[in-house]
Amino acid sequence: MHGDECVFFRIPCSYLGIARDEVRHLAGRRVSADGGVAALVSKFLAALIGEDDLWDSTNGKRLTLNAVDLVALLVAELLAPHRMESPANGNAMLARIRSYIDENLMDPDLSPESIARAHHISVRYLHKLFQSDGTTVSTHVRQSRLAACRLDLGRLANRRRSVAAVAQTWGFTSPSHFSRLFRQTYGLSPREWQVSASGPNL
Template sequence: MTRLSDYQQICHAFQERGALPPCTLGPDPGPGFSMTLRENRLGPVTMGVTDISACRPWTGEMVSVDESDLYTVVIPLVGFHHVVQRDREVLLRPGQPTLLDATIPTRRQTSSYGPFQIMFTAVPRSALGLHTGRITDHLLATELPADDGIGSLTTFYLRNLCKQTGELSPAAAERVGRSCVELITAYVGDLLCDRPDLGDGVTDALVLRAQSFADAHLGDHDLSPAAVAASVHISVRYLHKLFADRQMTVAGWIRRRRLERCHLDLSDPVQGSWSITEIAHRWGFTDSAHFSRAFKAAYGVSPRDHRITTCTPPL
């Protein structure tokens, strides 16, 4: 453990490696205070653990610096952790994550006597590619969900990865770090997109991205709303809401696009050697009878009659 007299030196060395913005300590945590900082770089990500021993509650002040352009996912492992950033404050229990912005002054407090252990994962904000204003408005210094879904997956992954960081080769650390960024992006993006007050431009872009993904995977028999939602980092529930707001359903839109592709291929003389079943299967239909019924409901003729009418040259 490192004593209080070395605290500022520890923080300075830690900050030089890009893990934390400058820190000041106050009030005096007392003679029983000690602190250890451990961190590892994983490509764009810095991950580490802070161990604190204190004889009374203490406060750590973190001041803003523009060059520390980081978001930090903070998860207490032992003890409760009180965080204040801007006008928000949150008391975190062990395993409860929050998100902090290193460019915003932050106050961290232990709520009782030590020991305490806090895990952090610092990611450059540019790596997430998300709307920073919405993150600031909605997610900073709040309790982020961690009991199910992608929240549970993310916290489980980060906690277990933190135990293994020192054992990774440089190449493996780089790859794992990029995967870590993608997972945090999916987690934060899902939280943002579940909020009902997103602007029309943002939601329209999400729908277009979802439709583009589905269009590129129409032939995948496993294509589902869950797969489409995952491709744009939003929840299935929110994906259904986006489509419902536009008087559509996800499954209905996928079925219509598949039928349109089949309709086009059945009209093409070049594809005359392909059977109707083969064309239907190519575009994601697994049941020939179901395909025929859906095709006739959409176009008023059977697939066979449509092919005869469009592909047979006039006499």
């Protein structure tokens, strides 16, 4: 509602990252805008109403994308309880998230927050997905990065690359922290593994 007028915003389901059968959980549902994501969405959309001059401008297109992202975040928050009730939906989402993590392991800014944002879900829901799989988001990212580093360090072509360079490539910002984690996981220091794995007998 905007004054005495009712304004509708139409956004395709594909833009919100939801399946058509999930729409039934949202139909006719009233959402309070007193706080949280709902309040942000309400204020943002209210501010856009009446700004007709913006729509055909570059700034207008950016604002539109921001509006869609905010609504997608709200929708994901509203659907989270229903998604948790459906193992099939949860498993499919977890598989997509794992693939996304594998594709972005080199990004040092990869985090639960950035992963959740990329999939239009709440961080809380993201943690629940991994918890149901018996692990945590951070543990999965860390183990995946360690495995990538181990593979890289074992390649003959990378024999002359420093341990720090390989660690940095795969998102580890602290060489000492990486070395400690590597030893705890594999029982060898990164350098010891690099020398043994790329030796003349391999």
